Amino acid sequence: MGLGSCSMFPPSPSSVDPEEAALLDMSTAPTTPEGSLSYSPVLRPQDDPSFGRSRSTNGRPLSSALFDTTTRTPPVRNICCVGAGYVGGPTAAVIAFQNPHIRVTVVDRDERRIRRWNSQHPPIYEPGLTDILRIARDGSKEVVLHNAPSKHDASDSVSSGLTTPPSDAESNCAGNNRLIRVAARQPNLFFTTDIARSISEADVVLIAVNTPTKNRGVGAGSATDMAAFEAVTAVVAQHARPGAIIVEKSTVPCRTAQLVYQTLSLHRPGVHFEVISNPEFLAAGTAIKDLLYADRILIGSSNTPAGYRAASALADVYAAWIPRSRIITTNVFSSELAKLVANSMLAQRISSINSISAICDATGADVDEVASAIGADPRIGSKFLRAGIGFGGSCFKKDVLSLVYLAETLILPEVADYWRAVINMNEFARNRFVSRVIRCLNNTLAGKKVTVLGYAFKKDTNDTRESPALDIIRTLEEEGPREIAIFDPCCIPTQMTDEIGRFVRKDVLKENGGPVAVYADVYAACEGSDAVLITTEFDEFKSPTGKEGLAIPVKQKTRLTDPRPFEQPEPKENELLALHSYLVSDSDTDDPLGRLYPVPACDDECPDCQVERTTGTKGYGASKEHVLKQRVDWKKIYCQMRKPHWVFDGRGVLDIAIMEKIGFRVESVGRQSRRSD
Numbered sequence: 001m002g003l004g005s006c007s008m009f010p011p012s013p014s015s016v017d018p019e020e021a022a023l024l025d026m027s028t029a030p031t032t033p034e035g036s037l038s039y040s041p042v043l044r045p046q047d048d049p050s051f052g053r054s055r056s057t058n059g060r061p062l063s064s065a066l067f068d069t070t071t072r073t074p075p076v077r078n079i080c081c082v083g084a085g086y087v088g089g090p091t092a093a094v095i096a097f098q099n100p101h102i103r104v105t106v107v108d109r110d111e112r113r114i115r116r117w118n119s120q121h122p123p124i125y126e127p128g129l130t131d132i133l134r135i136a137r138d139g140s141k142e143v144v145l146h147n148a149p150s151k152h153d154a155s156d157s158v159s160s161g162l163t164t165p166p167s168d169a170e171s172n173c174a175g176n177n178r179l180i181r182v183a184a185r186q187p188n189l190f191f192t193t194d195i196a197r198s199i200s201e202a203d204v205v206l207i208a209v210n211t212p213t214k215n216r217g218v219g220a221g222s223a224t225d226m227a228a229f230e231a232v233t234a235v236v237a238q239h240a241r242p243g244a245i246i247v248e249k250s251t252v253p254c255r256t257a258q259l260v261y262q263t264l265s266l267h268r269p270g271v272h273f274e275v276i277s278n279p280e281f282l283a284a285g286t287a288i289k290d291l292l293y294a295d296r297i298l299i300g301s302s303n304t305p306a307g308y309r310a311a312s313a314l315a316d317v318y319a320a321w322i323p324r325s326r327i328i329t330t331n332v333f334s335s336e337l338a339k340l341v342a343n344s345m346l347a348q349r350i351s352s353i354n355s356i357s358a359i360c361d362a363t364g365a366d367v368d369e370v371a372s373a374i375g376a377d378p379r380i381g382s383k384f385l386r387a388g389i390g391f392g393g394s395c396f397k398k399d400v401l402s403l404v405y406l407a408e409t410l411i412l413p414e415v416a417d418y419w420r421a422v423i424n425m426n427e428f429a430r431n432r433f434v435s436r437v438i439r440c441l442n443n444t445l446a447g448k449k450v451t452v453l454g455y456a457f458k459k460d461t462n463d464t465r466e467s468p469a470l471d472i473i474r475t476l477e478e479e480g481p482r483e484i485a486i487f488d489p490c491c492i493p494t495q496m497t498d499e500i501g502r503f504v505r506k507d508v509l510k511e512n513g514g515p516v517a518v519y520a521d522v523y524a525a526c527e528g529s530d531a532v533l534i535t536t537e538f539d540e541f542k543s544p545t546g547k548e549g550l551a552i553p554v555k556q557k558t559r560l561t562d563p564r565p566f567e568q569p570e571p572k573e574n575e576l577l578a579l580h581s582y583l584v585s586d587s588d589t590d591d592p593l594g595r596l597y598p599v600p601a602c603d604d605e606c607p608d609c610q611v612e613r614t615t616g617t618k619g620y621g622a623s624k625e626h627v628l629k630q631r632v633d634w635k636k637i638y639c640q641m642r643k644p645h646w647v648f649d650g651r652g653v654l655d656i657a658i659m660e661k662i663g664f665r666v667e668s669v670g671r672q673s674r675r676s677d
């Protein structure tokens with residue numbers, strides 16, 4: 001692959017070996033690592049047409065080339081995923097789960113993280129993750145199933161998962177309509193810190209490390225910090241087997257593939273590798289659902305026969321469970337850019353509706369009514385129009401800023417300004433909310449207790465990166481309150497405390513004489529409070545809809561549909577998972593099919609185990625996800641609070657009428673018209 005000279009992509013400073021730098025910087029990445037000063041995404045005009053030329057000018061659409069058997073590569077047998085984070089862990093787990101014949105190894109430099117992936121409590125919480133992890137990582141036992149929908153009572157449906165070995169007569173029937181034998185599975189998902197070895201054995205290397213915003217040097221505050229990505233690329237270049245397919249799974253600036261080729265050829269001159277862009281679109285809190293039922297898989301490759309073959313090999317891996325029609329192929333730069341644009345457009349929608357919420361508050365219009373009226377137009381669509389305190393999370397802000405930086409380096413200031421306004425509006429939304437809280441509390445928090453419900457950046461995740469709550473806590477603290485109490489149903493209190501100490505200041509913590517205290521119990525957090533702020537849209541915080549004031553389960557156990565009969569004598573893993581979920585929804589066991597091996601134990605440091613031991617609270621981490629969670633009992637909270645019972649709903653989860661009936665004074669972003677006074 002010819003690269004042309006790339007004078008605007010200077011190599012890393014020669015004094016710092018990237019691999020060595022990676023090992024020295026042991027920071028694990030929810031946060032921004034030290035910035036790379038030189039490996040930044042400065043652009044230059046296309047200098048290698050095989051990368052960027054669009055498919056349509058190539059005379060042969062890739063989609064046909066992809067599935068043409070003459071261009072096929074040998075099937076992939078071994079995948080290494082570098083980065084065991086929010087993307088690498090779940091993505092690798094689902095690929096392994098769906099491809100029992102492929103060995104998938106996830107590597108990370110963070111030993112603690114790897115230990116947790118090998119235990120009962122993985123380091124991230126994602127609904128559905130443990131079910132998949134336990135099959136792929138630990139293997140499964142042979143089972144024989146009835147291939148007919150169960151009758152309708154719970155005991156029957158559980159027994160139809162046949163947890164006991166079948167009789168000889170039953171076994172003989174396996175394969176006919178009545179019984180299906182599901183073979184045992186060997187483990188095919190591994191987590192290790194042996195990075196070099198795992199890379200050297202792989203046919204495909206997925207790079208899924210963090211790519212935050214640079215916080216120093218050229219482009220600080222908007223350019224992407226490629227330090228971790230560059231370091232991994234260098235290690236891959238040194239250890240990958242010739243012909244290995246290198247996949248950009250991380251979100252990277254447009255034209256990064258060219259940098260990867262450069263790094264590869266610098267370390268292994270003359271050895272051919274293909275570089276593929278395969279960005280990830282999963283969202284935190286729904287990662288497993290998003291991966292299992294992806295609406296699209298995007299694969300970008302160079303426009304060469306070797307590029308097509310590599311794209312084809314990767315497409316085959318996904319085709320184990322994703323219909324081919326949903327696998328989109330593009331040139332490599334389109335794929336890189338499409339990921340940035342997807343996130344920027346989603347963020348833009350949130351900023352747009354938040355700008356309208358300010359107009360609603362000033363005019364008496366209701367933002368939810370406006371959103372639903374405009375969302376009914378299919379050209380606009382109804383999703384991502386929930387107004388509130390703005391978006392958080394590790395990606396929206398950094399990806400919009402990456403687009404801003406791209407536009408700036410291309411000397412397109414109007415384009416850069418356009419996208420920067422999305423970020424400005426997001427900050428405006430957050431500031432408007434917290435200013436209103438302070439104003440309603442008579443412009444002083446002195447002597448008052450304020451409770452913040454929700455610390456994660458969105459519901460159903462323990463991901464706290466760029467959490468709006470943290471910014472709000474920072475502003476509240478400056479007002480000198482008596483106490484800021486924090487509760488989150490998914491995050492571990494000790495970890496929240498540690499994080500606030502690091503990102504706000506150590507002396508703000510109660511244990512150091514400051515006002516900030518983290519609680520494991522929502523009622524303790526609200527006791528004696530002057531105002532409760534909802535900063536994450538957890539279902540747990542919703543106001544009651546049934547018998548008002550009563551605590552009700554977040555969701556009633558709903559009976560799912562039995563997916564049987566399966567059409568094929570060998571059901572796919574997705575079908576078995578659907579059966580597992582159906583049976584779980586119908587009983588209290590977490591292994592109704594009897595396929596699972598015992599979960600591996602955690603080590604003494606496991607924070608989930610510590611919380612469970614010290615508080616007896618279940619529901620943190622992944623092990624208790626089948627346990628129904630309760631909605632908070634707002635009547636109980638009302639009785640514990642101080643007058644005038646302020647509640648500030650930053651996420652639009654409360655029914656203002658019901659809350660007012662209980663006696664609360666409610667302020668909700670863009671929904672003031674619903675108040676009775």
Ligand SMILES: NC(=O)C1=CN([C@@H]2O[C@H](COP(=O)(O)OP(=O)(O)OC[C@H]3O[C@@H](n4cnc5c(N)ncnc54)[C@H](O)[C@@H]3O)[C@@H](O)[C@H]2O)C=CC1
Nearest residue numbers: 022029030083085086087108109110209210211228250251
């Ligand atoms: N978090 C999300 O929901 C999504 C993230 N993305 C993108 O995926 C990429 C990864 O994001 P996350 O998984 O959230 O990050 P993360 O911070 O959770 O995980 C990254 C992992 O990479 C490891 N790592 C860093 N440098 C390493 C090195 N030199 N050698 C070995 N391991 C190393 C870190 O220890 C960490 O465990 C980013 O580019 C992000 O923009 C894309 C879609 C969704």
Ligand SMILES: O=C(O)[C@H]1O[C@H](OP(=O)(O)OP(=O)(O)OC[C@H]2O[C@@H](n3ccc(=O)[nH]c3=O)[C@H](O)[C@@H]2O)[C@H](O)[C@@H](O)[C@@H]1O
Nearest residue numbers: 280281282283284350384385386390391392393395457458
């Ligand atoms: O690249 C990424 O990291 C991912 O970023 C987002 O996923 P994520 O940030 O995990 O979660 P979202 O559901 O998009 O929510 C982001 C933030 O926007 C907020 N939000 C979302 C929707 C809405 O209507 N209003 C709103 O304020 C959420 O509360 C949250 O703080 C995208 O949705 C994913 O497709 C993408 O892969």
